[in-house]
Amino acid sequence: MSMRDVSAYSLVHATVRALYSTMLAPETWNTLVQAQDFDALLNVLSKTVYSPYLQIERQELTPRRAVYQIRWHLADVCEKLIRLTPEPGHQLLLQLWRTYEVDNLKATLRGIETGASWDQVRHLLYPMTRYIALTTADIEKMVRSGDMERAIELTRHTPYYETLVHALERYRAERNLFPLEVALDMNYRRGVWQSVNQLTDTDHEQALRVVGTVLDVNNLLWAIRYRVYHHLSEQEVINYTLPFGYQVRDRDIRAIAAGADIAQVVRGVYPDVEVSPLISGAEEGESGLAALELSLQRHVVKMCHAAFIGYPFHVGIPAAYLLLNEHEIRDLTVLIEAKSSHLLMEMFASMLEIQPVGAGLPTTPPQTDQR
Amino acid sequence: MFRPQAMSKIELAVPERDVVPVTEALADSGLFHPALAGRLGGERASRQAEDWHERAVAFAALERRILAVMEALGVDEGPPPAETPHLVEPETAQMDIERLEREARAPVQELEEGQRRLTQLQRYLSQLKPIAGLEVDLDTLRSLRYTFALPGTMPIANLERFQTSLELIPSALVTLRREDHLATVVLFGTQRDADILSRAARSAYLNPLELPETYRGTPAEAITALESGIERTRQYVAECRSSIDYLRQAHVQRLRHLLWRVRASRTLVETIARYDRLRYTYLAAGWVPASQVPTLKQKIEQVSDKVLLEVSMPRRQEDGHIPVALGNPPIVRAFQGLVTNYGYPRYGEMDPTPVLALTFSLVFGIMFGDVGHGLVLALLGLALVSRKVRALRGLSGMGAVVIACGITAMIFGFLYGSVFGFEEVLKPLWIRPIEDVMDILLTTVAIGIGLLSLGMVCNIVNAALARRWGHLVFDHNGLAGLIFYWSLIGLAASAFMGDLPISPIPLAALAAVSGLAVTFAELLEHLVEGRRPLVEGGLGTYLMQALFELFETIIGLLSNTLSYVRMGAFAVAHGALSMVVFIMAESVSPAHGVGYWIVLMLGNLLVIGFEGLIVGIQTLRLEYYEFFSKFFSGGGVRYRPLTLIPRGEE
Known part of the structure; x- marks a missing residue:
């Protein structure tokens, strides 16, 4: 235990502990899953930490708006923890925070591509007010410009500009958002890896365990998706993935790119994770991939919870909490969409990442195309 | 002080022609928090x-x-x-x-x-400069037949990965120049592999050189x-x-x-x-601190005498929507930040700030009892409050907290007889933690029991304020929980200490009855509060859940109580750390020369900085985790008066 660590993470740790205790309890999840409809779901949420965010006029609280509102909680806790965390952990949290900015940017580009209006786009975004390169006003201007090149020009003051401008050449040639989105993602993930590597000692070790696992899972899943969904060549899969990670090695990615048995590769990296043998096929591969994705996301959740055990003064604690909160909101999004579409419990309960819920509920997704 | 400022609901009927000046006056007053629309009909x-x-x-x-x-x-x-x-x-x-x-x-x-x-133009130039020395006509490069050559720029970050991806294809990637984040490269291969190479190059974001055909001749x-x-x-x-x-x-x-x-x-x-x-009238509603209603009325009357203004007390069912303005006196206001960092109280709830101010200082003082160290903290707090030290200005809000902690540390310093670690200067008014370890540990557990009970009392008060009688009586942090807790403590005390004035039999009976009430709290609460269904889900599931909840309650009470042992442990550790400082000082200068005093000073600074910080964290943890969880959930709405232009954050 070093004095630097204790002094750096004292307040953060106490705050995260308090926030951690406000995460939705298993009983609340059960009540949410079993809620009759969207209104009943909102009623349950109104007794949780999300309550203040849902206090808007009921007629305005559409499912999409509800998702947007509960994301404010994530924004509040992220901003709070970034503010409290000193350097160099501060930089890592900033990078993690940027994932939502990258998501917002991608949603904006998709909006521009499909000719969506600002009103259609605004509630698809993650609300972000501080520690951002791209303000809501910037995004609004981008959407209203209605033109990809002009929109990218409006990001000139941000760290995304160079990446976007370079990828724009391919967008012009292919008229497809894929190169822009992949370029943003890769650039973002490289930034996160850099932030992890700037840490030292316990910070580095814990950030690797938590954030490194997230990067691993993303890298692995993308390599599989490029092969199974997009049918890309070996060279393309390699170029669209990253050569570093915590447990996933470059040889694993290259093996997937070269056409090795996916289930075997994944089992080699994560012996404890359930992998469907169907994953290598084409049609079946898609449902197998959905199941794998779920298993890996649950593995991430497990790693995040594990960060709270043992020595507490490190950046892994706030990082793990933020990731857990993100997973909680993703699960709530699934529930909101499911309840507003009146889906049967069997169809969505198994898709929840944060925990398999309730007695007798399925924990693996139904064998259909989950894309 | 123990509750958020009383709010009044203001409902205004404003003639159409006055709606703009009246709204401007509302904004100008800085008092009116607009309510959600659709609540007044119309x-x-x-x-x-x-x-x-x-x-x-x-x-x-x-x-x-x-x-x-x-x-x-x-x-x-x-x-x-x-x-x-x-x-x-x-x-x-x-x-x-x-x-x-x-x-x-x-x-x-x-x-x-x-x-x-x-x-x-600059991009064309930077792409051409690396091949400036080539004595080849650009048109020749544009029309190669057997060799595949792809000049262009790509992100430097992608270079290594691109080379990896080309390992199995006969090709050569030549980097001509690196500038900022981009590299100018030429990819060579055979025309037979042109398709594979082009796809690979595209996936590495190699943007081919596309010099307009108007530029002819050599690169130079x-x-x-x-x-x-x-x-x-x-x-x-x-x-x-x-x-x-x-x-x-x-x-x-x-x-x-x-x-x-x-x-x-x-x-x-x-x-x-x-x-x-309505047809010619606007109906506005909002919230104003009750004490400020006359000021607001005056502001409105200055711009219109036709406004009908109705002031009412908030209704219970509106609790979740009523904004909360915390109205604490300046002496405890500094602790407000620690409360809002956890969450805003709901309108019906008590404001835990004054309780936090007392318990935070008390817990800190117990763990950090030393007259000298407390004095240093109090002086540091004064420096923060005075805002005279530029580097510390950002922390000025915490100054009063540090002063309060310093003062309680001094009080406990007198009780422990400790000044900068010197134990012989003062006679302890109570005990020396390092010599009476069991006494201090048991005392702090007793204080912990007191604080947890206080938390439960706060929960009972909150339930009474909300008129949730079922919750008040049966909740595991309510009356039943409190009786259960104390009867368990009584049973434990009689088992370990023997002769108590109360026989264990009534205590066991009390524990059984209150334990049953806690076990079936949900059902009983629903019954008393008239909520249906009494039990959600099947009866079997409910019974199992109820038993697990009882088990969890007992474990929770035990672990929460034992958590407070750390107060005693830190009081002992504080003395032990000071002792270590003295041993080190003795070993540096047995004759108590300059070295002795330097080590003593540095050691004391270390104790104040390092241990003070740890004690601060532990105090915060005890408050947030053990104490607040008994009665405070947060989730209130912050009072944000209407303003037409930003006037700075609260």
Whole structure:
């Protein structure tokens, strides 16, 4: 235990502990899953930490708006923890925070591509007010410009500009958002890896365990998706993935790119994770991939919870909490969409990442195309 | 002090012609927190409502246009004006904006066009420079038959990965130049592999060199042509910039004034659009601190004598929507930040700030009892509050907390007889923790029991305030929980200490009855509060869940209580650390020379800094985790009075 660590993470740790205790309890999840409809779901949420965010006029609280509102909680806790965390952990949290900015940017580009209006786009975004390169006003201007090149020009003051401008050449040639989105993602993930590597000692070790696992899972899943969904060549899969990670090695990615048995590769990296043998096929591969994705996301959740055990003064604690909160909101999004579409419990309960819920509920997704 | 400021609900019936000045007065007062619309009845989808909505949309569009002009001319927003601007008609503002746009459009477009052209030419130049020495006609490179050659630029970050991906394809990647984040490269291979190589290059974001065919001859000749083109474009861009500078100087004040006026107008009309309406009257509702109602009335009367104003007390079912303004005296206000860091209390709840102020200081003092160390902390707190040390200004809000902690540390220092670790200077008024370890540990457990009981009492008070009688009686942190807790403590005490004035039999009976109440708390609460169904889900599941909850309650009470042992442990550790400092000082200078005092001083600083910090964390943890969880959930709405322009954050 070093004095630097204790002094750096004292307040953060106490705050995260308090926030951690406000995460939705298993009983609340059960009540949410079993809620009759969207209104009943909102009623349950109104007794949780999300309550203040849902206090808007009921007629305005559409499912999409509800998702947007509960994301404010994530924004509040992220901003709070970034503010409290000193350097160099501060930089890592900033990078993690940027994932939502990258998501917002991608949603904006998709909006521009499909000719969506600002009103259609605004509630698809993650609300972000501080520690951002791209303000809501910037995004609004981008959407209203209605033109990809002009929109990218409006990001000139941000760290995304160079990446976007370079990828724009391919967008012009292919008229497809894929190169822009992949370029943003890769650039973002490289930034996160850099932030992890700037840490030292316990910070580095814990950030690797938590954030490194997230990067691993993303890298692995993308390599599989490029092969199974997009049918890309070996060279393309390699170029669209990253050569570093915590447990996933470059040889694993290259093996997937070269056409090795996916289930075997994944089992080699994560012996404890359930992998469907169907994953290598084409049609079946898609449902197998959905199941794998779920298993890996649950593995991430497990790693995040594990960060709270043992020595507490490190950046892994706030990082793990933020990731857990993100997973909680993703699960709530699934529930909101499911309840507003009146889906049967069997169809969505198994898709929840944060925990398999309730007695007798399925924990693996139904064998259909989950894309 | 123990509850958020009492709020009054204000309902206003405002004649149509006065709606703007009245809303301006409401905003100007800085007291009125608008309630959600649709609560007063009236016609919400009327023609007037649509008018206001349309005006709000128009103002939002105008604001964007002004900002666009400001950005193009390089004008910032400037500070908000001292006086809130009045409503401007959208048509009037639009005429102003159109004129400004007309003046700015041409030079801005010319500048953008010039900059685009310049960037393009510079890109061609940077791609050509690495091959400037090649004595090959560019047209030859454009028409290779057997060799695949792909010159272009790509991100440096992708280079290594690209080379990895090409390991199995006969090819050569030559890097000609690295500049900023981009590398100029040429990929060579055979035409047979052209497709694979092109796909691989594309996936590595290698953007091929696309020099227009107008640039002919050798690369050196093309570079000369490009350089003269760049020079001409630079001059053109400079001319555009100077005309934009002139425009900026001419319009900066006008643009800022217009922006703030349009912004204030937008907030104003958006507020009015949310009012409910009768035919010729607007119905507004909001919340005002009860003590400020006369001030608000006065403000309204100054602008209209036709406003009907009804003041009412909040109804219970509105609790979740009533904004919370914490009204603590300055002495405890500093602790408010620690509460709001956890969450805002709900309106019906008690404000835990005063309780936190007392318990936080007490717990800290117990763990950090030393007159000298406490004095240093108190002085540090004073320095923070005074804001005289520039580097510490950001922490001035915490100054009072540090002072309070310093004072309680001094009080416990007298009780422990410790001054900067010297144990012989003062006679302890109570005990020396390091010598009476069991006494201090048991005492702190007892204090912990007291604090947890206080938490439960707070929960009972909250339930009483909310008139949730079932919750008050049966909740595991309510009356039943409190009786259960104390009867368990009584049983434990009689088991370990033997002769208690109360026999264990009534204690066991009390524990059984209250334990049953806690086990079936949900069912009993529903029964008392008239909520149905009594049990959610099947009876079997409920019984299992209830038993697990009882088990969890017992474990929770035990672990929460034992958590407070750390107070005693830290009091002992504080003494032990001081002792270590003395041993080190002795070993450096047995004759108590300068070295002795230097080590002593540094050691004390270390104890104050390092241990003070740990004790601070532990105190916060005990407050947030053990204490708050008994009665405080947060989730209240912050009081945010209406304002037309930002006046600084709370």
